[in-house]
Amino acid sequence: MLIYALKRCGLAVLVAVVVSALAFLLLRASGDVAIALAGEGARSEDIENIRRLYGLDRPLIVQYLDWAAKMAQGNFGTSLYFKTDVSALVLDKLPVSAWLALYSLIFALGLSLPLGVLAALYPNSWVDRLCLALAVVGQALPSFFFALILIILFAVTWRLLPVSGSDTWAHYVMPTIVLGYYIAPAIMRLVRAGMIEVLASDYVRTARAKGLSSRSVVLKHALRNALVPVVALSAVQLGFLLGGSVVIETVFALDGIGYLAYQSITHKDLPVTQAIVTLLSVVYVGLTLLADLANAWLDPRIRVGGGS
């Protein structure tokens, strides 16, 4: 287990380094930052000055190493648009996104766990059909369109919830529903498939044969085992929720890092964009690492096969 864990951690660090370099290159190579910074109608000597001032005249590899070294010390530079320290800016917005991600995950699990279990217990019943319908609609409905429908219903027609902002808990309700519903179908399918598989297994039959009540069999024996892959998926989804909330946070003007990312991108605020992309990548790598380690701990076959 220890060898597997060490190998897996080493790989994660390597992935993080490559991803940060790639993010740096992609953002730098896709346009001339100095021209963007100077704004429209800037003279060529102004652009040259900016290039020298920000160190943009150096080779890309030097710029990357310089940036990476500063980043490792927690220094992400200064925002070009907000004119404040990038790490302070990101840390300030992070809780909003983290809460939104957590609420959304709870909403998604609250929706998909009971429905998935019921669908598995009664295949082809109306619950199963409802699950399928919910999943099909959830996968086809563009999230921003769903968000606008909710705004019309809850904020305009019934006047129950605020349209935008992030001051009170009420501001989180609609974003949570949209994001949670977006990731629910995948979890629901996994729960249903896992439960059907586990319910047909020998140990569930043994538990039934011992005369245990059907509820105890389902909840204690079957669900617990069917949940193993769901935990791993949830970890990965949490990482996705942090990054995938760009559209939703922008629609609801929810002041998290997704909205900050959108603002930084539209204002060509490269240090902020870079910091957020890197942060989200590292969070994703960390969460998949945790999920893999948890899976290996629960299932010895993985660490033997994967460790070779």
Place this chain on the structure above:
Amino acid sequence: MTDAALLIPDLTTASSGILLRRRIFAHRGLMIGATLLLLVVLMALLAPLVAPHDPYAQDLTKRMIPPIWYEKGTWTHLFGTDNLGRDYFSRVLYGSQISLLIGLSVMVISGFIGTSLGLLAGFFGGRVDMIVTFIITVRLALPLLLVALAVVATIGGSLWIVILVLGLLKWDRFAVVMRAATQQVRVLDYVAAAEAAGASTFRVIVGEVLPNVLPQLVVVATVEAASAILIEAALSFLGLGVQPPLPSWGLMIAEAKAYLFFSFWLIAIPGTALALLVFAVNMVGDGIRDVSAPGGRN
């Protein structure tokens, strides 16, 4: 593919096509999806003939006319007009061209990259597999939407930039699925037979492996096309995708956002069109998976 298929003598191969056709027509979801998709394709192809108006022609005297099912609607503008007086029905018709073009082109570009990587990793295994798996892991760690937004913002948005950026970013699922499928096919007898017969490695991969992982490839391709259509809509909705005055459905929703409270139909119409197209593509994908799965034959 299965033992049963090997045991059945040649004379059944003639009827297997008929059996497959019967399975396809018996699958309700596939039929619904395929019909809808066909309608959208016809819409896109026939848009220049069918559209009652020029989708770009502005007429400020005819702004914000509501669609036909409203009291003030008129037959000259079935879906009404937008804030610049452009005929909404014609714009929605032409919008289908953009969504289909995005779905198809991104699918082809990312499909080529991902399938090549997956086939190589699954076929050769060992070090090649390790490298490809690492590349996939790195790609998955990059937040797709953010990177696409940032790159499009710096290069400048246009239809072709969006297609290129998404095509170069969205190959991960192709690679993952093709790698796993190739690993399964790789060890089968007919691959060994082709190798023993002296076929070149390229020949074996393209001639023996690829045809046998084709069902999985088609399923991933439909899922990815649907997802590309949604991402383009999201990018355009945020103003960092297809640029005006092109009638991208996502962009039309963004332009109508200012009129959310008074003219919701401006959002509802392209939104519904988008959802129906993605629904159709997903249904076709699910249907193909069901029909081509060995279990679907029983």
